[in-house]
Amino acid sequence: MNVRRLIPSAALAGAVALAATALTACSGTAAGDSGGTDGKLAVTASFYPMQFLAEQIGKDHVKVDSLTKPGVEPHDLEITPRQTSRLAEADVVLYLKTLQPAVDKAVEQSGVKNVVDAAALTTLETHSADGHDHAAEGDGHDHGEAGTDPHVWLDPAKYAEIARGVGAALEKADPDHAADYKKNTGELVTKLGALDTEFKDGLGNTASKTFITTHSAFGYLAERYGLDQEGISGVDPEAEPSPARMKELQAVAKKDNVTTVFFEALASDKTAKALAHDTGLKTDVLDPLEGITDKSQGADYFEVMRSNLKNLQKALGSK
Structure with missing residues (x-):
C-alpha cells in the first residue's frame, strides 16, 4: 500500500471530545435567537462534503450555505472580505482544516466561535503518490502537519466518524432538535456502513x-x-x-x-x-x-x- 499511518499528536488525541463540545457556548441558545433564517440553524460549510453532512443531519432544521460554489476547485478557493465578515454571523461553521488555506485564514480572521473542524474528528494520514515517502518534500500544496492527506470523505468509514462528530455538534448548537439530529446521524452512519460494504x-x-x-x-x-x-x-x-x-x-x-x-x-x-x-x-x-x-x-x-x-x-x- 502507498500509505504511512501517522501517529496522532497529543492535540489530536482528544480532538473528538473537544470538537463535540466546541459549541457549548451556544448550547442554551435556540436557533431562532441567532443567525438562523426562519428559526433554522444557520450553518456555513466550507465545501461540498461538509455541506452534505450538514444537510443530511440537519435536514429541515438547518439552512446550509457553502463557501465553495459548484464548479469551483476547492483547493484554489479565494475568500472575499465580505464572506469573511459574514462567517461570524453563522451559528455553526463546518470546515476541514488544511484542505483550503483561504478558508482556514478566513475562519481565524472572522473570530467565529462555533467552529467544527472535521479533521479533528478522525485521524489524518499521509499518502504518497507513488509508494515513496515524499511527506518531508511536500507536494506544492500545504496539507497540514507532515503532509497529511485531507481527503478523508472518500473513505466511507472515516466519513462516518466525521458524521458522528458533526451530529454531536449540531445537538449542542440546537438542543431543541437534538433528538432529530441524533436520529438523522444514525441513519446517515448506517447508509455509510452499507456503502463501505458495497466497496x-x-x-x-x-x-x-x-x-x-x-x-x-x-x-x-x-x-x-x-x-x-x-x-x-x-x-x-x-x-x-x-x-x-x-x-x-x-x-x-x-x-x-x-x-x-x-x-x-x-x-x-x-x-x-x-x-x-x-x-x-x-x-x-x-x-x-x-x-x-x-x-x-x-x-x-x-x-x-x-x-x-x-x-x-x-x-x-x-x-
Whole structure:
C-alpha cells in the first residue's frame, strides 16, 4: 500500500471530545435567537462534503450555505472580505482544516466561535503518490502537519466518524432538535456502513489492484479496500508531473496490468489523456467529490461514490 499511518499528536488525541463540545457556548441558545433564517440553524460549510453532512443531519432544521460554489476547485478557493465578515454571523461553521488555506485564514480572521473542524474528528494520514515517502518534500500544496492527506470523505468509514462528530455538534448548537439530529446521524452512519460494504464486496476480487489517477485524492479509499493508488501528480490536481514520473507510470501500467487512467471533472484531463495515449490505456472518471456539478456522475455523495465504484470495478477487472 502507498500509505504511512501517522501517529496522532497529543492535540489530536482528544480532538473528538473537544470538537463535540466546541459549541457549548451556544448550547442554551435556540436557533431562532441567532443567525438562523426562519428559526433554522444557520450553518456555513466550507465545501461540498461538509455541506452534505450538514444537510443530511440537519435536514429541515438547518439552512446550509457553502463557501465553495459548484464548479469551483476547492483547493484554489479565494475568500472575499465580505464572506469573511459574514462567517461570524453563522451559528455553526463546518470546515476541514488544511484542505483550503483561504478558508482556514478566513475562519481565524472572522473570530467565529462555533467552529467544527472535521479533521479533528478522525485521524489524518499521509499518502504518497507513488509508494515513496515524499511527506518531508511536500507536494506544492500545504496539507497540514507532515503532509497529511485531507481527503478523508472518500473513505466511507472515516466519513462516518466525521458524521458522528458533526451530529454531536449540531445537538449542542440546537438542543431543541437534538433528538432529530441524533436520529438523522444514525441513519446517515448506517447508509455509510452499507456503502463501505458495497466497496469491500465490489473490490475484493479484482485482476489488478493498481489504479492511476491525475489527483492523488484516493489514498484513504485505496488503503481501506486493499488497492494501490498511483498518482500522476500529488494531492494538488493542477500540479505538473515530471517527465521522470510519467516514464515511471508507463512502467507501472505495464507491470501491474493497468487498463485505465482516471481524471476528475473539476480539473483538466490533459495529462491523463497524454499518459493514456503514450501507454495505449483508456481514460475514465474517478471523482474526488469535492463538488457536484452537471458533469458529475451522480446528484449527491452516494450516487457519485457508487459511480466511482463501478468505474473502479471496470478498470481493475472485478470478478
